[in-house]
Amino acid sequence: MNVGILGGTKGLGKSIAIFLKKEGFSVTITGRDEVQGNQTAKEIGVSYSKDNKKIANLSDILIISVPIGTIESVIKEIADSTKEGSVIIDVASVKEKPAEIMEKYLKNNVEFIPTHPIFGPRTQSLNGQVMVLTPIKKGKWYKKLIKFLKSHNTRIVETEPKEHDDMMAIVQILTHYTYISTAYAIKKLGVNIKQTRKFASPIYNLMVDMIARIVSQNPILTYSIQKENENGEHVREVFLESAKEIEKALKRNDKDKFTEIAISATKNMDDIQDALGRSDKAIASQTHELxxxxxxxxxxxxxxxxxxxxxxxxxxxxxxxxxxxxxxxxxxxxxxxxxxxxxxxxxxxxxxxANYPNEKYNLSCIFPLSSNADIIKLAIESMNDIITVEIVETWINPQIPKNMLGITFKIETFNKNSIKEVETFLKGFGAEIYGK
Missing domain, CATH: 2.30.30.100 (SH3 type barrels.)
Incomplete structure (x- = not known):
């Protein structure tokens, strides 16, 4: 199946191209910079074209991953060139405007699905990630997309474009604004972040990592997110008013007012115990690997x-x-x-x-007659560096003592020294090594 990604030479578009290539799709990316486009295509093993209309005409699935401000011009450009029966998917972080544009300009024989992946280009898997879908109409492609996302354990949120943009005003605009403001304040204070970590708790380090993740994103994209969502200005004004109110309480030494603000904010934070549990897990994951x-x-x-x-x-x-x-x-x-x-x-x-040469050995042992060959086989399989174990035969003959059972195993391993470890292990079962 042919997939075209308009704006697939970098950022999220490039990540999507890499992912879909691995999934077996025939992927072509486009981008204005022909040199970068060819370099990216060669790097990730896909095709490149500078012709959006041509790719729109050839693609069963056309993904639009361009800056928010250029979505309208791109959709106008390709509207009359799309393949009949295809689907157009945009991945912009605002949804009202793209949904309106696609409904206005695209042909009736083309399905469109406004989407928003709630993750960045560094994400390597859909497992556990959030994908917001804001369909105006649901056709055959919508059902296919749902099935595909579920097969990758993606968390699917279905909503209307307006509700999406309302929620993103908090999830993205407010979060990015406060994080960038914090990073900028630290910069203006002349503080060395690395030095602060020496004095910090895991929570502080986790917070700084999250701030760094946001501020390191493409600033043009971050600016577009702030400006293109119609709720942005109001959200930023409320944040600044809230900060001024807290500062006013502190300057006046008004402990009661500060406490009142803190308590009311806490009550609005949903289930505090759940939040503490999730943050405890995040801290534990940091310390466990260390x-x-x-x-x-x-x-x-x-x-x-x-x-x-x-x-x-x-x-x-x-x-x-x-x-x-x-x-x-x-x-x-x-x-x-x-x-x-x-x-x-x-x-x-x-x-x-996958990376070590495998070797196979036959190992014959004698055990007490009551021994269970299957249990011994399972015990060997649990040892380090053992790949497979087969029971070749079990036997009793005059050459071994009475009340003893002979068992021959075929053992596959990528570490020949592990056979000696197996022998030592089996001797603990009361075995005698009979031959190799």
């Missing part, structure tokens, strides 16, 4: 770089608050802790299966 790393010094670990997806395996030799050093043979690799994920045992097993 503890895991500290306990792994001088042991082998396997980590994944969360942006490049590159896997690093080695002995953890050094660790400080920001970096770890892995050694593999004579090679040392320094990695930033914030950019890695420590793989768990099952993930390590899967990676080793």
């Amino acid at each position: 503890a895991l790393l500290k306990n792994s010094i001088n042991n082998e670990i396997v980590v994944k770089h969360i942006y490049s997806n590159e896997i690093h395996c080695g002995i953890l030799k050094e660790m400080d608050p920001e970096y770890i050093v892995l050694e593999r043979g004579k090679r040392s690799t320094k990695l930033k802790i914030a950019n890695i994920k420590v793989l768990n045992e099952s993930e390590i097993q899967e990676w080793k299966k």
